[in-house]
Amino acid sequence: MHKQRTIADLEINETAIIAENQQRNIPLKLIQMGCTCNTKIVLKMRAPSSDPLCIQIGGNYIALRIEEARKIDIKSL
Amino acid sequence: MRKVVLIGNPNTGKTSIFNALTGLNQSTGNYPGITVDRKIGRVNLGSETLELIDLPGAYSLEPYSLDEEIVLDEILNLKEPIDAILYVADATNLRRNLFLFSQIADLEIPCILILNRIDKLEKVGLRIDDKELSSFYQCPVVLTSIKENRGLKNLKDSIIKIPTTSSYKSSFKLKDQSHVKLRNIDSIKNDYWAWLVLHHHHTHQIFSETEQEKIEQLLNKTVLDSESLLKQEAVERYAALDFLLARVVEDKKSNSGLSKKIDKVLTHKYYGYLIFFSVLFFMFQAIYSWASIPMDYIDASFSNLANWISNTLPNNRINDLISEALIPGIGGVVIFVPQIAILFGFISILEQSGYMSRVVFIMDRFMRRFGLNGKSIIPLISGVACAIPAIMAARNIDNAKERLITILVVPFMTCAARLPVYTILIALMIPQTSTTGFNLQGVVLMLMYLLGFVSSIIASVVLSKLIKQDSKAVFVIELPSYQIPQLRNLLHTLLTKTKSFVFDAGKIIVAVSIILWVLASFGPGDKFNNAEDFVTQSELSEDTSVYQDALAAYKLEHSFLGYIGKGIEPAIKPLGYDWKIGIGLISSFAAREVFVGTMASIYSVGSKQDHTKSILEKLRQAKNSTTGLPTYTFAVSLSLLIFYAFAMQCASTIAIVKRETNSWKWPIIQTLGMTGIAYLGALITYSIFS
Secondary structure (H helix, E strand, O other), X not given: XXXXXXHHHOOOOXXXXXXXXXXXXXXXXXXXOOOOOOOEXXXXXXXXXXXXXXXXXXXXXXXXXXXXXXXXXXXXX | OOEEEEEEOOOOOHHHHHHHHHOOOEEEXXXXXXXXXXXXXXXXXXXXXXXXXXXXXXXXXXXXXXXXXXXXXXXHOOOOOOOEEEEEEEHHHHHHHHHHHHHHHHOOOOEEEEEEOHHHHHHOOOOEOHHHHHHHHOOOEEEOEOOOOEOHHHHHHHHHOOOOOOOOOOOOOOOOHHHHHHHHOOOOOOHHHHHHHHHHOOOOOOOOHHHHHHHHHHOOOOOOOHHHHHHHHHHXXXXXXXXXXXXXXXOOOOOOHHHHHHHHHHOOOOHHHHHHHHHHHHHHHHHHHHXXXXXXXXXXXXXXXXXXXXXXXXXXXXXHHHHXXXXXXXXXXXXXHHHHHHHHHHHHHHHHHOHHHHHHHHHHHHHHOOOOOHHHHHHHHHOOOOHHHHHHHHHHOOOXXXXXXXXXXXXXXXXXXXXXXXXXXXXXXXXOOEEOOEEHHHHHHXXXXXXXXXXXXXXXHHHHHHOOOOOOOOOEEEOOOOOOOOHHHHHHHHHHHHHHHHHHHHHHHHHHHHHHHHHHHOOOHHHHHOHHHHOOOOOOOOOHHHHHHHHHHHHHHOOHHHHHHHHOHHHHHHHOOOHHHHHHHHHHOOOOOHHHHHHHHHOOOOOOOOHHHHHHHHHHHXXXXXXXXXXXXXXXXHHHHHHHHHOOOOHHHHHHHHHHHOOOHHHHHHHHHHHHHHHHHHHHHHHHHO
């Protein structure tokens, strides 16, 4: 079985869906910004040395640190 | 008068709506205890006038940042209840904008939902069913575009017709039976209020003492896992919203293509930094070169005014107080206005355009290594102009620890007030000759700037190890799409920020100037009061101004300030200083640049001669009163330079730190710490070079 992918593993412009049961891994603030389970996200940018990352949720660009991104599992499309 | 508040996410055009509704009819105040500006305006509706409060941008009623804390505070403040809420949502970004609105609606306070930026929505070919939205939330929905001046009349009409009670019935339900008990308290009108009380009764004084006790009793032994409950709330709200939005709006658009292209360049791993440093370079050039013209003008105007008053009013103590302390004191504040206005202007443009969050994005990792945050970069950079606006700029940092560290290290940066001191000390140390084509003085000045930056970074590393303070805040920021800044908003920001600097910092600078003047103008005993008997006018043939200067110098030596200088002489002797420098150091605690002026009066520089040059000449000729050798040797000048680089000698900064941290603890620690480092640094420097 291959390793579970997280937001940190996404390629630029790759679309994915936040996996089920991730609620406890997603920081409250990110959930309030609309990043909930089963939401579609796109990785838009990586800052130099890949940290922080910028993802698109709906029409918004949200930046988060790789430390948090590594904890959030995704399902590839 | 009805009290109406304006709430919304950041970057929704909320402030533009506030400005459009109130015009110039607004004022800024501070929230008690904390210090984010509270903007209040009056809206004239013909039949009545409303009080409108512009609350800071928030994403949720569950506070994460200082700004969100204020929004919650205002809502939970039942002593002055809110009559109505105007909620501003970005129409192009409904899902996230309606999240906070769904919480607001659950409060069952009458509200109006404003869908702003409707022009942009039409451009991408979307339509929102505002009737459906209005019937769902049982409140008026108004479509506006401030840019195209649309919908404002509709909005005012809706505000006039706003009812006194909300007809929306919240569907929010408490699940845990132990929490439902809170409904026994009469003032809690529905489940959502009970929910807010449940999570915030510890941190907010919402009700009377008796009710507060009753809450404690009811919740006795209830274990609360706030974090996961709040996450559950957020998830359920988004699920409900997705269901609603499917009916109200078509598929969502993404960030515009142009924004994407700009981002490619501005966050590029090489160009991104190159552009950022070019922007900085341009900003500092502007701060120094554009500001110098109005600054010279202000300087001249105030000294003319002081001269005029000194010559016009009857010659007495009051005259001296006004012309020697009050006017120069106020002048000393006003002279910084051009620099501060330009700095705030740039920062405001960078923020409004959306560029600032990109800078935060590319700098975060670098800053984090030192215990700071990407957002710390702005305060640190602004610190090169003046620590006061810089420390205020640290408010944007959500993480309490990183914010505190930023506030504590900003004063290490070489601020504009150090510049006059550095200029004169460097001139004393190094002759104005250029070896191998470089201006050596310029190189030393640059090294001093570098020293400031490096020490603030080292201080952050040390502080982040020492300060034990956990912060739940995770770094999550929004990168809004790029926008052309609006001139009107820019001018508003400039005006309010500059005003708050002049009045807040101004009070302290003026007060300290007066105290210093009193200490310098009065003295105990004969030597001060009858100085004429002690200073002999030996060479009558010489200009009388020489005698006057000598007399003034003698009086200063025997004034209270002079005695204080002599009192601290033993402490500063190891650094190579005498009591005259001691007076300069003490007076610098008002503001560093005062040093130059104080030195001028101590070494009795006549007013006739050319200003800077004559100070320099006098300092070169100055002899140490005990040893008789020249005072300003290379070692003494360098030691002073080091002292000024580190010492916290700025009453205004201390006051601002007190205000921003809301305690005396941190400004005291900071002042002692920095001045301690300055003393040690100067001591070591002097021992090595003498």
